Amino acid sequence: MAFLDYAPAPESTSILSLREDYRLWIGGEWVTGGGEPFASVSPSTERQIATFAYADEGDVDAAVRAARAAFRDTWGPMSGRDRGKFLFRIARILQERARELAVAESLDNGKPIRETRDADIPLVAQWFFHCAGWADKLDHLGLGAAPQPHGVAAQVIPWNFPLLMLAWKVAPALAAGNTVVLKPAETTPLTAMLFAEVCEQAGLPAGVVNLVTGDGATGAALVRHPDVDKVAFTGSTAVGREIAKALAGTSKKLTLELGGKGANIVFDDAPLDQAIEGIVDGIFFNQGQVCCAGSRLLVQENVHDAVMDRLKERMATLRVGDPLDKNTDVGAINSSEQLERITRLVDRGVAEGGEAWSPACELPQEGYWFAPTVITGVEASSTIAREEIFGPVLSVLTFRTPDEAIAKANNTPYGLSAGIWSDKGSRVLAIADKLRAGVVWTNTFNKFDPASPFGGYKESGYGREGGVQGMQAYLKAGER
Amino acid sequence: MTTTTKTTTRLDVPKTYKLFIGGGFPRSESGRVTEVRDGEGRFVANVAKASRKDAREAVRAARKAQPGWAGATAYNRGQVLYRVAEVLEGRKAQFVDELQRTEGLSAARARAQVEEAIDLWVWHAGWTDKIAQVAGSANPVAGPYFNISVPEPTGVVAIVAPQSQGLLGLTSVVAPALVMGNAVVVVPAASSPLVAISLAEVLATSDLPGGVVNVLTGDPAELAPWLASHADVNALDLTGAGDLDWVALEVAAADTLKRVIRPEPGIAPETPQRILALTETKTVWHTKSRM
Known part of the structure; x- marks a missing residue:
């Protein structure tokens, strides 16, 4: 274990008294x-x-x-x-x-x-x-x-x-x-x-x-x-x-x-540090196995490189492994079937011209694991921009104008969730008006509350x- | 307590009934007490008799505590009010006993009142995270604006509690004020001071922040005018002031434009209107004209 690495901190299962x-x-x-x-x-x-x-x-x-x-x-x-x-x-x-x-x-x-x-x-x-x-x-x-x-x-x-x-x-x-x-x-x-x-x-x-x-x-x-x-x-x-x-x-x-194929829209005036956390939370929370996941990142073209650099830097710090370890950020994929589906769709995305990147991380030998993955160079017509992956895989698309962002965000048969990142309140609310999604998070993501209605278009x-x-x-x- | 058998004799340790201000239980600064006797004339307690200065102290404590209580999440406030019901349930016997002694009720009637009060706390606990959705609105204004209206607490509420059914009456006026995050200074029924202070003990052990509820046992006729004219009180609930010169109180309240709930029937208990009467509607406009 290197300096500043985390020692294992597993939550004990002794609290359970399960039947056979x-x-x-x-x-x-x-x-x-x-x-x-x-x-x-x-x-x-x-x-x-x-x-x-x-x-x-x-x-x-x-x-x-x-x-x-x-x-x-x-x-x-x-x-x-x-x-x-x-x-x-x-x-x-x-x-x-x-x-x-x-x-x-x-x-x-x-x-x-x-x-x-x-x-x-x-x-x-x-x-x-x-x-x-x-x-x-x-x-x-x-x-x-x-x-x-x-x-x-x-x-x-x-x-x-x-x-x-x-x-x-x-x-x-x-x-x-x-x-x-x-x-x-x-x-x-x-x-x-x-x-x-x-x-x-x-x-x-x-x-x-x-x-x-x-x-x-x-x-x-x-x-x-x-x-x-x-x-x-x-x-x-x-x-x-x-x-x-x-x-x-x-x-x-x-x-x-x-299902869903949520767009997470990042404008060039977004508070970038917060946006990066929101992107990470949007797609790696629960290994991306979330119907309202922000699985399509729509990033304004002029900040694409800066966002990608910071995102990769952040992804490199995600700890993947034992779900019961209190330091774990990303756990296991729920089943072998789901793992197989994720793998197949990512392969397809790469075959269709996307460029996949994952941080170097050692996955456990047993169990079902998929490293956090970001795929850049994705076209709106790509399979991975259209089909719900339900895994820790982020597809990245770019836009130049707000109208283009809206058009791309709505270009899906789904309509469950969307995210908007911008410091401009007027813009955020105007965009939210035009998104065909049941839940729109602005400068936050994946928030749930029993007082707040949730569901899709x-x-x-x-x-x-x-x-x-x-x-x-x-x-x-x-x-x- | 007149048992003569030596082996079973035990001398009671009676409780001193003091005021409840800022989360603590001080005596009245005036040093005054009111003697309470039961239906058969037996001495029960010397209850603190609050003064004008105690009332001022209570308003100050309420003002200090109010922003924190209003700032707690609606869910958190709901859990605290539910906790009041839980703790009250566990101390039911004590309240039944006190009501029997001060209100001369049968055990069954006293128990019914306590149980009704407990259920009323539960009812209010359920409103904290709902009333804004029921009473608030998204307003379709004729322009590119996001426009919503939400109820917010009015601030410090001074209350003259109903003069009958001490525990239930007190609950029916205090709980609705707390739902949205007001702080309260309450003068309980003059005839039922014991349950008022025992309820204060329940509040003090239910994670309700100190100062959110302040209880001034004493003479409503003496205390109400000071509360009605106090410039740092936002609303005056006169539900239990029917026998006082309540018009004069309403006139005094008008000096600082306090919101006033009139004496019974006033606003019926256990209604959302009762909660909303102690709120302000805030409307927020936000442009969405520049994308």
């Missing part, structure tokens, strides 16, 4: 699944964490029936004040068990403990706390007096923020008075199982939350179940499209949070999560 196998959580009971159990491995070591039950169609049906019964008998008739109290309890227990959940999430997902500890889990607790307060205030959501829940919500979430996406789905649904059946992602089911324990500690009535682990087929069975009233999905645009087709013509309500989905809009998605106007 987890079952489905239906109607407040741990139930054996109908399918073959499957394993979840830690992406940084490829070691098995535990096995998880596989929910087949019969299990999904049982879960929906349990949710329906709870909606009819306990949760539906319950006062908003009492629903709120349950959610406040959950928020507090999540805060109490925050470190344990952070370690479990890093272990199962591969993301750095710095992020799970400082971002994912605190936001999870905040989401429940925020939505708890709405439970007895639904009259103030702009839907008239006494808005009504839809009933049973089917929720399917991705692997990039496993527990946070659960919170985004479950907290508003329950606050509004719905009951839920949630399917965690196949590669990251662990913290959802710990969440079941949290619900047990909170004394949440049986069947209000039901968790079915499995794969895409499980999710498909869930969203297609005839007794589901509301579907919320976060994941790929391809699957979102399938769900929208399957639900067409039905009475089910649908919200979708799908165009093929990034529809519906918003967070704030008044997020609550409205789980309610319908009261009958007069």
Whole structure:
């Protein structure tokens, strides 16, 4: 170890007391699944964490029936004040068990403990706390007096923020008075199982939350179940499209949070040091496995070289490795499939004329790793400027005028997020007006808050999560 | 306390009920106290009787604490108010006992009041990070401007609390003032000073910064005029001043154009209007005319 290098500072896993196998959580009971159990491995070591039950169609049906019964008998008739109290309890227990959940999430997902500890889990607790307060205030959501829940919500979430996406789905649904059946992602089911324990500690009535682990087929069975009233999905645009087709013509309500290809626009008057941090945060946070990642850097031509020099200098200081090490900036890629996809797209980008650069960094022998990468000389028509990579790979394009920046930023079928870096407030707001994106960060990036609506334009989905809009998605106007 | 069996006899250690100013519990600078007796005439406590100077001290403490409280994130303020409910829940028995002694309530009625007060703290905790979205606006002005309006706390709020249901009444006026970040000087119900000071102890141990709430037990008729005319008070909540010469108080408040909430019915408790009555609307314009 050289002078000024960091000594290993691993977060201990002794805080965990995991089971060897987890079952489905239906109607407040741990139930054996109908399918073959499957394993979840830690992406940084490829070691098995535990096995998880596989929910087949019969299990999904049982879960929906349990949710329906709870909606009819306990949760539906319950006062908003009492629903709120349950959610406040959950928020507090999540805060109490925050470190344990952070370690479990890093272990199962591969993301750095710095992020799970400082971002994912605190936001999870905040989401429940925020939505708890709405439970007895639904009259103030702009839907008239006494808005009504839809009933049973089917929720399917991705692997990039496993527990946070659960919170985004479950907290508003329950606050509004719905009951839920949630399917965690196949590669990251662990913290959802710990969440079941949290619900047990909170004394949440049986069947209000039901968790079915499995794969895409499980999710498909869930969203297609005839007794589901509301579907919320976060994941790929391809699957979102399938769900929208399957639900067409039905009475089910649908919200979708799908892919993105966010433009991070850097003007020549930007505060460059901050912009560099924002670029790094925008694409290397969670190894770039973020639907709203700033994966396309649009940099004004006259500062391109200066930005690239500083960016590379900064990237060289990123520490890639053990997700449980408190000094780690960039952790493991979530799965071998995802690693393969990233590798394929980067190869394609280089084949199409891009120039890839990564800092010299030693990647661990075991596990799934991809070094932080920046690709310059990318054309707007290049595959890597158009397709969502979902990895720590930044494509760099240039522009000369604000109009060109807007045109390039909007030149995508997606419309989830964008970033603008400039010291000129007038410009920032004028550009924000013209961007076709659901979230626009100015002189910051990747900020999330339960009070702030999040969601996309165009093929990034529809519906918003967070704030008044997020609550409205789980309610319908009261009958007069 | 009249048990004669030697082995089970234990002499109580009664609490001294003092004021709550700037996070501390001082006696009144005047040295005055009010004797409190229970329904059967038994001595309960000598409660501090606040003076004009105590009121001035309380306003100063509130002014000093207000920017910090308003500057805390809405989420943080919500958690602190929720913490008040948690701590109150844990001390329910004490409040039930004090209400029984001062308000002559049955145990069940006293308990119902305490529980209603706890739930009211929870209700307010939930508003901190929501009311701006419900009451604020993005304004579609006819020009290239970003224009938003947001509620902000008005500053220091002086309150005459409802004269009945000591704990619930106090909560119903103090909690809404705190939601958006005001600081409070409150004169609790003259008949229920014990729960007011015990609530102050709850506030003092709930991560509420010292000085954000100041409690002046004493005579509302004596204290209210000083608060109404104090130039460093921004709003005057007269909810519990119905039996006082409240018009004179409103006239005095007009000297510095204080926002005034009139005596009951005034503004109903447990409504967003109650919270918003103690806020200012700030509208921010920002040009977007030069790209």
